[in-house]
Amino acid sequence: MAIGETGETIQDLIGYAREQGAAGYDVDEVRVCECRDCGGRVFGMWGDLTRQAIQRSCRGCGRTHFIAGSGDHFEEDSAALMGCDCGSDDFNLAVGFALDDSRDTIRALAVTSRCVACGRLGYWDDRLVPGGDTTLMDLA
Ligand SMILES: [Zn+2]
Numbered sequence: 001m002a003i004g005e006t007g008e009t010i011q012d013l014i015g016y017a018r019e020q021g022a023a024g025y026d027v028d029e030v031r032v033c034e035c036r037d038c039g040g041r042v043f044g045m046w047g048d049l050t051r052q053a054i055q056r057s058c059r060g061c062g063r064t065h066f067i068a069g070s071g072d073h074f075e076e077d078s079a080a081l082m083g084c085d086c087g088s089d090d091f092n093l094a095v096g097f098a099l100d101d102s103r104d105t106i107r108a109l110a111v112t113s114r115c116v117a118c119g120r121l122g123y124w125d126d127r128l129v130p131g132g133d134t135t136l137m138d139l140a
Pocket residue numbers: 035036037038039040058059060061062063
């Protein structure tokens with residue numbers, strides 16, 4: 001899929017997350033980010049990309065959450081609100097997980113987004129999670 005590709009639906013975002021992979025590995029599982037409180041699927045995204053931490057903020061109820069346990073590394077001072085080139089900062093988000101051969105640990109993960117305003121698909125972060133626990137999949 002070419003850079004600048006757009007998606008109409010959450011399904012398109014899931015397909016994109018699979019195609020992008022994570023840190024060079026094939027993605028085995030994709031989890032769509034969903035607010036635990038209100039079930040919303042539109043988020044603002046604060047990224048501290050030097051520390052590979054992303055906080056999402058629900059547009060429906062304001063609840064914040066660190067994607068896949070990345071809050072340990074988050075520093076508010078160096079975080080920035082992520083925005084699409086179209087000017088919107090409202091996104092659907094999905095996290096792709098690459099599992100090891102035994103499928104009980106995570107090798108790497110990647111955060112992907114779909115701009116709600118223009119549909120543009122984006123790839124924000126990938127990182128190696130050596131021996132990462134699969135419970136991280138429930139923290140997308
Ligand atoms: Zn919410």
